Amino acid sequence: MDAGKRLSKIMPEGGKIIVCTSPFERTTQTLLGLYGGGLNQENVECVHVDPQIREQEFGNFQDPGLTSKVRAEEQRVGRFYYRRPNAESSADVFDRVTQFWDKLFEDNGRGLLTEGGVKYDMCLMVTHGLTIRLMLMCLFKWSVETFASVWNLGNCEHITLKKNAHEHKYEICIEESYPPRMPWATREAWIVFAHIKAPQEMVERLAALKEAQKALMDEACREEALRIDKAIDSMENKILRERSEPYTVINYLAIPQPRTMQIDGVLSRLVPGHGHAGKTPEALEKLVAAPDETDIEFIDWWGDNLSYQGKMLRLNRTATIHATRSSRSQSRNHSRSPTEATETDDPDDL
Known part of the structure; x- marks a missing residue:
């Protein structure tokens, strides 16, 4: 009911509305609740029920005995791409909501917003939390990492998109969204500090592996060399x-794009620790505690999801992404000569 009151306040007076809704019963109930809360049904010219914006399919039946196996496989494959038995991956849903956006905005009077020569003043989409995130991912070209950082909306919360006529694109209107902020997102990272040293036994083990690697350079021991390379990377x-x-x-x-390059924006939003999913945004904002910037070597955005060599390749290619201002001068003097970064250098930045 409250959502209907909120939406009625931002609805164009006397404007024509098209409603696009998932076919699931709970979205139909939500739409009826919006009408009951004050959304003027007389202004709704069309209700379009579309299976392309239904919830992600998680499988016909879930066998409790397979839960641990499924979660282990999901971790190995990646949550965005993993399909549970008889189910969809988030990537599958991304494909169908992309098709929905195309159908919505199609030109030549064939799109949902222009079909039959009707000009709508507002399009209201009633769908599901994960589906909304994937629709926004498609529209704003988020990386998989950025998508994973975004939280689902709460029940009957909404995001308002408005078209920027000058730039011909849609933007999130914070003032007319509820709650009035960007979609809440938290991204976990590891900060490598200059003052923290690795245990001596680890350093010695790494040195021994590198010595063994040198000894194999002149020998045709491909399998052993690959094994040592992997061990070095792991160490x-x-x-x-x-x-x-x-x-x-x-x-x-x-944080403005490219986000991982905006050092001030990142440091001003750091909360110690991981695993804050149970805390509210308001509670997390009270926990912000930025570390000493001069003690930071770089920010590791990937953790165990990327090899050490992969991290160094990204770091050296676009040093300003992961190096703080305190270490940029050192990075630029490094023998690898990092080049100027662009928004597309690293998909994690988007």
Whole structure:
């Protein structure tokens, strides 16, 4: 009911509305609740029920005995791409909501917004939390990492999009959204500190592996060389973890793109630790505690999801992404000569 009152206040007076809704019963109930709360049904010219914006399919029946196996496989494959038995992945839903956007905005009078020569003043979409996130991911070209950082909306919360006529694109209107802010997002990271040293036994083990690697350079021992390369990479990552502390960047979407390059924006939103899913945005904002910037070597945005070599390739290609201002001068003097970063250099930045 409250959502209907809120929407009635931002609805164009006397304007024509098209409603696009998921076919599920709970979205139909939500739409009826909006009418009951004050949304003027007389202004609704069309109700379009579309299965392309239904909730993600998680499988016909879920076998409790497979839960641990499914979660382990999901971790290995990646949550965005993993399909549970008889189910969809988030990537599958992304594909169908992309088709929905195309159908909505199609030109030549064939799109939902222009069909039959009707000009609508407002399009109201009644769908599901995960589906909304994937629709926004498509519209704003979020990376998988950014998508994963965004929380689902609460029941009957809404996001308002308005078209920027000058730039011909849609933007989130914070003032007319509820709650009035960017979609809440938190991204976990590891901050590597200069003052934290790795255990000596790890350093010695790494040195021994590198010596063994050198000894194999002139020998045709491909399998052994690959094994040692993998062991070195693993040890380098373990040393990074020993020298880092977990932090969470809150209100992540409020940072301008490319987000991981905006050092001030990142540091001003750091909360110590990971695993804050149970805390409210208001509670998290009270926990912000930025570390000493001069003690930060770089920010590891990937943790265990990327090899050490992969991290260093990204770091050296676009040093300003992961290096703080205190270490940029050192990075630029490094023999690898990092180049100027762009928004598309690293998909994690979007």
